Amino acid sequence: MVSLSNRKRAIINQLQTDILRWQGFVLPQTPTEQIGLGQIEKAFPNGIFPTGCIHEFVGTTIEQASASSGFISGILSLLMRQQGTCLWIGLPRMLYPPALKNFGITPDRVIFITVRREREILWAMEEALKCTGLAAVVAELSELDFIRSRRLQLAAEKSKVTGFILRGKPVQVGSTACAARWQINHLPSQLEPGMPGVGFPRWNVELLKVRNGNPSSWQVEWFSGQFHPVSQYTTSTLWAMRNQKIG
Amino acid sequence: MMEMQKRYVSIWFRYLMTDRLTIRQPALKPIPFVLAAPQHGRMRITAANPLATAQGVHTGMATADAKAFMPDLLVVEDKPGIQEKLLNRLGVRCMCYTPIVAPDHPDGLIFDSSGCAHLWGGETAYLNTIITRLQNNGYHVQAALADTIGAAWAAAHYGQSSTIIKSGTQRDALSPLPPAALRIDGITVQRLHKLGLRTIGSFMDMPPSVLRRRFGNHLACRLRQALGHEDEALQPLHPPPLYEERLPCLDPIRTATGIEIALEKLVEPLCSRLARAGKGLRKATLVGYRVDGKIIQATIGTNRPTAYMKHILNLFSLKIPQLEPALGIELFVLKATAVEDLNLPQGTLWEGTPESEDLAIAQLLDKLAGKAGICTVSRFLPEENYWPERSFKPASTPTEKPTSEWLDDKPRPIRMLAKPEPVDVMAPIPDYPPMVFQYRGERHHIKKADGPERIERAWWLDSGEHRDYYCVEDDQGRRYWLFRLGHSEDSQPQQWFIHGFFA
Numbered sequence: 001m002v003s004l005s006n007r008k009r010a011i012i013n014q015l016q017t018d019i020l021r022w023q024g025f026v027l028p029q030t031p032t033e034q035i036g037l038g039q040i041e042k043a044f045p046n047g048i049f050p051t052g053c054i055h056e057f058v059g060t061t062i063e064q065a066s067a068s069s070g071f072i073s074g075i076l077s078l079l080m081r082q083q084g085t086c087l088w089i090g091l092p093r094m095l096y097p098p099a100l101k102n103f104g105i106t107p108d109r110v111i112f113i114t115v116r117r118e119r120e121i122l123w124a125m126e127e128a129l130k131c132t133g134l135a136a137v138v139a140e141l142s143e144l145d146f147i148r149s150r151r152l153q154l155a156a157e158k159s160k161v162t163g164f165i166l167r168g169k170p171v172q173v174g175s176t177a178c179a180a181r182w183q184i185n186h187l188p189s190q191l192e193p194g195m196p197g198v199g200f201p202r203w204n205v206e207l208l209k210v211r212n213g214n215p216s217s218w219q220v221e222w223f224s225g226q227f228h229p230v231s232q233y234t235t236s237t238l239w240a241m242r243n244q245k246i247g
Numbered sequence: 248m249m250e251m252q253k254r255y256v257s258i259w260f261r262y263l264m265t266d267r268l269t270i271r272q273p274a275l276k277p278i279p280f281v282l283a284a285p286q287h288g289r290m291r292i293t294a295a296n297p298l299a300t301a302q303g304v305h306t307g308m309a310t311a312d313a314k315a316f317m318p319d320l321l322v323v324e325d326k327p328g329i330q331e332k333l334l335n336r337l338g339v340r341c342m343c344y345t346p347i348v349a350p351d352h353p354d355g356l357i358f359d360s361s362g363c364a365h366l367w368g369g370e371t372a373y374l375n376t377i378i379t380r381l382q383n384n385g386y387h388v389q390a391a392l393a394d395t396i397g398a399a400w401a402a403a404h405y406g407q408s409s410t411i412i413k414s415g416t417q418r419d420a421l422s423p424l425p426p427a428a429l430r431i432d433g434i435t436v437q438r439l440h441k442l443g444l445r446t447i448g449s450f451m452d453m454p455p456s457v458l459r460r461r462f463g464n465h466l467a468c469r470l471r472q473a474l475g476h477e478d479e480a481l482q483p484l485h486p487p488p489l490y491e492e493r494l495p496c497l498d499p500i501r502t503a504t505g506i507e508i509a510l511e512k513l514v515e516p517l518c519s520r521l522a523r524a525g526k527g528l529r530k531a532t533l534v535g536y537r538v539d540g541k542i543i544q545a546t547i548g549t550n551r552p553t554a555y556m557k558h559i560l561n562l563f564s565l566k567i568p569q570l571e572p573a574l575g576i577e578l579f580v581l582k583a584t585a586v587e588d589l590n591l592p593q594g595t596l597w598e599g600t601p602e603s604e605d606l607a608i609a610q611l612l613d614k615l616a617g618k619a620g621i622c623t624v625s626r627f628l629p630e631e632n633y634w635p636e637r638s639f640k641p642a643s644t645p646t647e648k649p650t651s652e653w654l655d656d657k658p659r660p661i662r663m664l665a666k667p668e669p670v671d672v673m674a675p676i677p678d679y680p681p682m683v684f685q686y687r688g689e690r691h692h693i694k695k696a697d698g699p700e701r702i703e704r705a706w707w708l709d710s711g712e713h714r715d716y717y718c719v720e721d722d723q724g725r726r727y728w729l730f731r732l733g734h735s736e737d738s739q740p741q742q743w744f745i746h747g748f749f750a
Contacts (some may be wrong), residue, residue: 028674030712060661062748063725063748065662065748066660066661066662066748066750067750068747069661069662070254070661070749070750071750073661073750085608091623092665094662095661095662096635096659096660096662096663096747097627097639097659098629098638098639098653098654098659098660099660099661099663099750101653101654101655102655102658102659102750103661104750106653107627107629107639107653108577108626108627108628108629108648108653110626110627111612111624111625111626112624112625112626112627113615113622113623113624113625114623114625115623116291116623120618123618124615124622127611127614127615128434128615129364130611131607131608131611132607132610133606133607133608133611134608135604161307164384180598184721185724186724186725186726187722187724188720188722188723189695189720189724190694191695196697196698197695197697198658198695198696198697198718198719198720198726199695201726201749201750202724222750
């Protein structure tokens with residue numbers, strides 16, 4: 001009985017990979033590992049967060065943009081733990097570098113490219129995506145059409161550099177060639193009953209579109225250098241963990 | 248075969264350092280001034296200009312003593328090392344008169360002018376040209392020409408200016424000069440004076456063994472050198488190698504493709520020359536001489552010395568659209584204006600990245616920074632300052648390491664407004680964050696708040712009131728960084744500002 005279910009499981013796995021192949025999904029050459037996103041990674045093909053492609057984050061307000069910046073910074077810290085440097089491209093005065101430290105990134109490892117016009121962001125991002133030495137490239141853009149996103153996606157696939165596009169105030173979201181489209185919204189933080197102050201950042205992470213994967217949404221919280229799904233812990237255990245860390 | 252008679256020119260820049268300053272600041276010309284440097288705890292004069300010298304100020308005097316009799320004396324601080332560099336630079340510039348130029352520290356130059364003077368129309372014209380040109384540059388110059396270095400030096404320093412000692416007559420020329428003209432130390436000079444030997448002639452004919460016994464080997468040696476009985480070696484300057492390539496074109500170049508081909512032809516020999524010398528360029532300029540007489544140019548810079556042809560071509564190719572060939576370019580010149588050693592132990596840009604990837608990043612940054620005026624590449628380092636806007640500073644070099652830790656003990660917003668914007672608050676309670684605030688037309692009901700974190704202004708940098716920062720969260724979980732300016736007093740309404748957005 002056990003052997004039968006094992007065989008079934010193997011067949012199902014084989015079928016899943018076959019379907020992915022028929023859909024045109026190419027398995028990464030090098031064996032990639034899970035980067036530590038927990039539940040979220042299950043939504044992606046083969047249960048692995050895709051690197052070497054473009055992720056698109058959509059937000060209409062400055063609050064959404066800052067939540068997305070925080071979420072991207074969290075992913076970056078997970079990616080950069082493995083290797084290297086990252087580039088952050090945008091218009092003048094976008095990010096407050098010291099705050100990156102809260103998301104586990106040493107701010108002096110990030111190179112900021114400031115450009116005057118949006119057109120140059122695309123140029124700079126494409127150049128950066130061609131450079132294999134980088135861990136990731138983040139660009140703050142508002143408009144992105146299919147052709148341009150395809151160019152970026154191809155560059156990223158070739159060099160295996162992960163690209164993040166933060167679309168601040170898109171006039172029109174449209175369809176793009178990006179591997180995934182996210183939307184991050186704030187959620188009220190939770191505190192130990194009767195405690196004053198503000199809790200850990202908590203977001204509603206929506207994966208609106210994902211190539212060969214399953215769109216879904218999660219509630220996550222960022223503390224002690226990791227993403228934590230909200231449902232996993234009760235608030236009191238979170239506080240116990242925090243106190244342990246401080247103590 | 249008869250050996251050609253050696254001829255030497257000695258040039259003495261009598262007021263080298265003060266002349267340098269006067270050339271840079273012509274306003275100093277009518278003012279007596281001195282250069283001074285600290286020595287054994289007091290300021291001593293290292294150089295005085297002609298006006299100050301005329302008043303009795305001399306080198307080695309304490310500045311205070313000079314000021315005692317010249318209260319209006321201007322004292323300029325002297326920096327060590329400048330004089331040597333200046334002398335070398337003058338020497339390189341004088342290489343048009345002779346290929347062999349040696350610095351004569353601290354304030355002279357020696358030329359080996361054997362066989363050079365006839366090119367300038369004889370020795371008199373030769374020496375006069377040198378003197379006039381240097382004087383036109385603003386230097387006080389005394390020079391002499393003789394068979395030996397010693398004789399030329401003696402005549403330049405102690406004889407009349409622009410003396411030419413005819414070949415073989417250095418003996419007669421030297422004999423009326425004082426012993427100090429033999430380039431000997433002060434103690435020997437004093438000893439000679441004590442013995443009544445006040446001119447070189449008075450001891451010139453003494454047997455060398457006697458001179459050697461009484462005054463040491465040095466005097467006898469210098470005398471023999473000055474008279475030409477002993478050879479003296481020069482340590483000539485070497486001109487810095489010029490990394491420059493020229494490409495004259497038969498037909499004027501008018502297209503971008505043409506410029507590209509010209510660049511390839513120029514970059515290749517330059518790179519191979521640089522690589523052979525173990526050098527890499529940091530800056531290079533392409534100059535195009537146009538048919539209409541105008542000169543166009545493009546400059547590139549690199550993060551680290553490189554002699555990699557493809558990279559340099561890539562950087563230049565970004566600049567080609569800015570070059571206007573108009574009717575055509577007939578001559579291209581590629582100059583490496585800043586060159587550094589290639590095989591220096593290269594520090595990695597960031598630890599943990601292999602060298603090849605590191606190089607790729609450096610080349611990418613060169614490319615991005617090369618789009619001048621469009622891209623700014625910056626990295627930030629922590630600065631020990633609590634004021635949020637000043638808590639980080641741009642790194643000056645790509646490899647600079649932080650000297651202090653990044654702080655993350657206080658909440659800081661991920662996005663910060665360049666300038667805090669005022670917000671309207673409702674229902675303020677003294678010393679508490681507001682219950683409601685309005686920003687850009689939207690009303691936010693504050694549910695949670697953390698603070699205050701008081702940040703004082705650096706009073707020595709700017710005046711104003713301190714800020715009390717609160718991290719507030721509204722009913723939808725959005726977080727803001729608000730602050731109240733100054734103390735909360737009943738007499739005047741509180742001023743609230745929004746400064747950032749938390750992730």
